[in-house]
Amino acid sequence: VLNKSAALLENVLHGGNYLTRKEIGAALKSAGIVANRFRLAYILMNAELKAVICSGPLNGKQHTYALIDERAPQTEDLTFDEALAELTLRYFRGHGPATVKDFKSWSSLTLAEIKEGLGMVESRLEHEVIDGLAYWFAEPAQYPEPKSPTVRLLQVYDEYIMGYSESRSVLDVSGATRSLPERTVPFNGAVILDSQLAGHWRRTLKKTSVLIEVALYRPLDDAETHALQTAADQYGEFLGVTTEPVVATAI
Structure with missing residues (x-):
């Protein structure tokens, strides 16, 4: 069948x-x-x-x-070694700085395969050891400095979240989330403020509008609050409905 x-x-x-x-x-x-x-x-x-x-x-x-x-038409056939080298290079180019365990969690490759892959492409990557962890990355492309503050409302399975395991702390440099006692996160979505995890969000769809609720790790200032509402408005525009004022609470 x-x-x-x-x-x-x-x-x-x-x-x-x-x-x-x-x-x-x-x-x-x-x-x-x-x-x-x-x-x-x-x-x-x-x-x-x-x-x-x-x-x-x-x-x-x-x-x-x-x-x-x-x-996604295939343009050429790759041997296992060629595919392994290409996947390793693309992961660390697109996700770096990241660790070997990050790559293992993301790719389901074995540590032996990852070691082999890194051996084939390490001359095209850089790495730095911080607090005992080796972070691999490629020289970043030059992009304009992003506007600050900028808020992104990401789904829980977004690559920005799921692409990492061991080094997720880079999303929370201040340690705001780690300083809190363990508890159930109220919403699944991730509120990203200037590349850092600032809280979580969920949506409630209505007939002609969408309500965005957020639970934040810290209060936002006026500029950050405006950036949050802007992100919510963009989400409503994508859905083709109006966006209600964001409802924010503290975690």
């Missing part, structure tokens, strides 16, 4: 024909494949794991699926 479903997906998505989950379910049903409830989820996950499908562009507010060969 899974192989038959994957073959059908290749046919119905061919030529940039991006389909929503509901549309794929209907196509499978038309082909005599039962794809209700969890069964459809398993069929789609299997096709993703086999590198048949991936995320497509939004259709209005609906997510779609696409053929991975069309969405």
Whole structure:
């Protein structure tokens, strides 16, 4: 069933024909494949794991699926060593400064594989030991200095959060989060203020508006509060609704 479903997906998505989950379910049903409830989820996950499908562009507010060969066409075949070297270099270029354990958590590679990968690209990277941890990074590209204060409202699975494990403390240089007793974080989203974790957030969608609630590790000054509301307004604009004034509480 899974192989038959994957073959059908290749046919119905061919030529940039991006389909929503509901549309794929209907196509499978038309082909005599039962794809209700969890069964459809398993069929789609299997096709993703086999590198048949991936995320497509939004259709209005609906997510779609696409053929991975069309969405991200492969230009060349790499050997394992070439792929390992390229992945290692790209991770530390895009995430550095980061540690070996960060890379292991992100990539699921073994420590032996990471050591091998670093051995192949270390001449193209730099590293520095801070408090006993070796941080690897590439020479940063030159970008304009960002406006300060700037607030970003990130989802909990954003790469800025999930790309690190051992060195997540770089997101909290002041130690504000570590100085508090352990407790359940009230909201899942991350409030990032000038690259640092300032709190957490959640949204409540209404008919014509969205309410953003934040729980902060410290009070914000007027400029930071304005930056927070600006980020919330941008989120509402993305959703196509108005944004209510942000409701802030302390953690």
